[in-house]
Ligand SMILES: Nc1ncnc2c1ncn2[C@@H]1O[C@H](COP(=O)(O)OP(=O)(O)OP(=O)(O)O)[C@@H](O)[C@H]1O
C-alpha cells in the first residue's frame with residue numbers, strides 16, 4: 487500500500503477541521519466514524535432486478551442506508567413474468583435473519599415475498615425474538631401476494647398466517663388494492679372502499695395502514711394512497727404517470743418507507759418522503775425489457791450533473807491494470823485510478 491502523502495497545495499490535511507466546522511470526508515481507507523443507518527429486507531429475489539430484494543437494496547442504497555437481506559425465495563423472472571420459483575427452507579431464512587441481526591443489527595426492517603406459511607411463521611418468530619433483544623425496531627410489512635404478471639408469490643393458506651402473525655407486528659403495512667381486498671375481505675373500487683378496507687386492516691394490529699392506489703381508480707389523474715393510523719386519515723397524492731414501467735413499484739415504495747424510518751423519520755414523514763421517491767423513480771424509469779419494466783431507484787443520483795468518480799480506471803483500463811483483479815492502488819505504477827493518485831500524490835494523467 488502506498489503511504490499517505492502530504493496533501494497537495496490547496497487541499498486540506500485529512501482529518502483537519504473544515505473551515506465551515508463540519509466534519510471532513512474520511513481519508514480513503516479510514517472507516518467512517520459514524521455508522522450509517524441500517525435497514526433489512528426479508529423478501530424474494532427477482533432475477534430481473536426490478537422488484538424484490540434487488541429493488542429493496544437499490545432503494546436503501548439510493549437513500550443512503552446500508553442494506554442487508556434475508557432471501558426467502560429465488561424467482562426466475564424478467565419484465566414479462568415469473569418463470570420459476572425456488573423457495574428457501576424456513577430454517578435458512580431464519581439463519582439469515584439471525585446472522586445479520588446478531589452482528590450488524592438494524593434500524594428498520596421490511597418484508598416482501600414470503601411464499602409459504604412456514605416462512606411467514608419463521609419470519610414472525612425471529613422478528614419477535616430480535617425485537618426483544620435489540621429493541622422494537624420499525625417493521626414495514628408489504629404483504630406481497632401476486633406478481634404484476636399474475637404469478638402467485640404467496641400460497642393460499644399463508645394469507646391467514648400473514649393476517650394472524652405478521653400484521654400485528656407491523657409498524658406500517660402497505661397492501662395494494664388486491665392485497666387489501668384479500669386481507670380485509672372488502673371489495674375496493676373507490677377511495678371510500680380503500681378507507682373501509684384500511685379500517686378493517688387496522689383492526690388486525692398494525693400501527694399504520696397504507697392502502698396503495700396504483701390499482702384504484704386507474705383512470706384518475708392522480709395515484710392516491712390512503713393512510714390510516716386508527717385515528718387520523720391522510721392521503722398521499724401524486725400525479726399518475728402513464729407508463730408500463732411499474733414492475734416493483736410496491737417493493738420500491740415500501741423499501742423507501744423502511745429507509746426513511748431507518749434514518750429516523752417519523753412514520754408520516756417517511757410515508758410522504760417515500761411517495762415523492764417512488765413517483766420520481768417511476769417518472770425516470772429506464773426502457774428495459776419487453777414487459778413491465780423496472781423503475782429507476784437511483785434517479786436522484788443519475789440526475790446529478792457529474793459522475794463523482796468519472797471513469798475510475800482511466801488509462802489503466804486499457805493496460806490491464808485493474809480488470810485482472812489487482813486492487814486499483816496496486817495496479818501498474820502511475821496508472822492507478824483517482825484514489826491511487828490521491829494516495830501517492832501523483833499527477834493525473
Ligand atoms: N402509474 C403510476 N404513477 C404514479 N404513481 C404510481 C403509479 N402506479 C403506482 N403508483 C404508486 O406507486 C406506489 C406503489 O403502488 P402500487 O399500487 O403500484 O403497488 P403494487 O401493486 O404493490 O406494486 P407492485 O406489485 O408492482 O410491486 C404507490 O404509492 C402508488 O400510488
Ligand SMILES: Cc1ncc(COP(=O)(O)O)c(N)n1
Pocket residue numbers: 529530531532537538539561563598599630632633634635639732733734735736737
Ligand atoms: C421477488 C418478487 N417480489 C415482489 C414482486 C412484486 O412485484 P410486481 O407486482 O411488480 O411483479 C415480484 N414480482 N417478485
